[in-house]
Each structure stands twice: as C-alpha cells, then as structure tokens.
Amino acid sequence: MKRLLIVVDYQNDFVDGALGFDGAELLDERIARKIDEYREAGDDIAFTFDTHHKDYLETQEGRKLPVPHCLEGSQGHALYGQVATKQQDHDEVFLKPTFGSSALFERLVNRQAVADSLGTQPFASIELVGLVSSMCVLSNAVIARTACPNVPIIVDASCTAAPDPAMNEKALDVLENLQIEVTNR
Numbered sequence: 001m002k003r004l005l006i007v008v009d010y011q012n013d014f015v016d017g018a019l020g021f022d023g024a025e026l027l028d029e030r031i032a033r034k035i036d037e038y039r040e041a042g043d044d045i046a047f048t049f050d051t052h053h054k055d056y057l058e059t060q061e062g063r064k065l066p067v068p069h070c071l072e073g074s075q076g077h078a079l080y081g082q083v084a085t086k087q088q089d090h091d092e093v094f095l096k097p098t099f100g101s102s103a104l105f106e107r108l109v110n111r112q113a114v115a116d117s118l119g120t121q122p123f124a125s126i127e128l129v130g131l132v133s134s135m136c137v138l139s140n141a142v143i144a145r146t147a148c149p150n151v152p153i154i155v156d157a158s159c160t161a162a163p164d165p166a167m168n169e170k171a172l173d174v175l176e177n178l179q180i181e182v183t184n185r
Contacts, residue, residue, distance in 0.1 A: 008130030013076030108147030
C-alpha cells in the first residue's frame with residue numbers, strides 16, 4: 001500500500017518573500033530529500049499552494065487586510081529552492097485560498113470511500129511537511145485526519161516551522177493531542 005506525502009505551501013513568499021522568516025530556508029534540503037525518498041519508494045506526492053488573486057485584497061471588505069502574498073502567477077507563489085525542482089507533472093496539486101484545502105479534503109474523502117468499499121485503507125500513512133506549522137500544516141493535518149480517520153497521519157517536525165518558535169512548539173503539541181504522530185521533534 002502506498003504512502004502519501006503532502007508538501008504544504010513551501011512557496012517563495014513563505015520562505016524568503018512577503019511572509020518569509022529566518023530558518024524557513026533550512027527546510028529546503030530536508031523536504032527535497034523526503035520527496036526523493038517517497039519517489040524512490042513509488043509513493044504518492046501532493047503539493048498545496050496558498051493561492052490568491054490580484055483582486056484578493058480588494059475583496060476583503062471590512063476585514064483586516066493581509067500582507068499581499070502568494071499571488072497566482074507571481075514568483076512568490078512558486079515553490080522554493082530544491083523543492084521546486086522535485087515537483088512532477090503527475091503530482092496532485094491543490095490551490096487553496098485559505099489555510100486548509102477543501103479540494104484536498106474531497107480527494108481524501110473519495111479515496112477513503114473507495115478503500116472502504118474494498119475493505120482496506122487508502123494509504124499506509126499520510127505525512128505532511130512544509131509551512132507554516134501553526135497554520136496551514138496544522139489545518140491540512142486535521143483535514144487528513146478527518147477524511148481518513150484510521151490512516152496514520154504524520155508531521156515531520158524537522159520539515160516544518162513557524163516564524164515564532166514558541167508557536168511552532170505549541171502547534172506540534174496540538175498535533176500530538178489530535179493523535180497525529182509528530183516525528184523528529
């Protein structure tokens with residue numbers, strides 16, 4: 001049975017762009033190695049992209065305007081560093097306008113339904129890496145747990161981070177509390 005690796009929002013704007021932070025660039029080699037490991041094993045890989053349109057800021061009526069980031073088609077929207085060279089055409093891609101991906105949830109629910117009809121599990125495990133641990137990684141890990149309740153969900157702490165190290169640790173605590181395995185902590 002295949003495993004699934006989900007690379008969450010490892011985009012230029014979260015590494016060294018509009019919302020970049022010190023230490024995010026250090027994940028590049030680790031995530032790239034993990035992608036290679038999954039590819040060599042014949043496992044599945046998916047990528048999420050935080051995705052906004054140029055009119056995004058104008059549509060936030062009455063809400064605090066976010067820092068412009070991950071505008072579709074911009075350099076900030078693209079994957080960062082070595083990880084950018086690892087994406088292949090057959091990898092699933094999920095563009096998302098907020099923390100969690102509803103399309104990823106639908107895809108995982110569908111895979112779970114097929115697996116249920118066959119009396120099996122859709123994946124041996126689902127592992128998440130990328131940015132930001134306390135927002136998008138956490139959100140998508142909860143989505144994976146909800147869609148595939150009996151599949152082991154894993155977050156590799158050495159392949160995720162947050163701008164605030166204390167918040168990163170809190171996010172990892174929350175993940176563990178949600179029965180998500182946090183490795184390399």
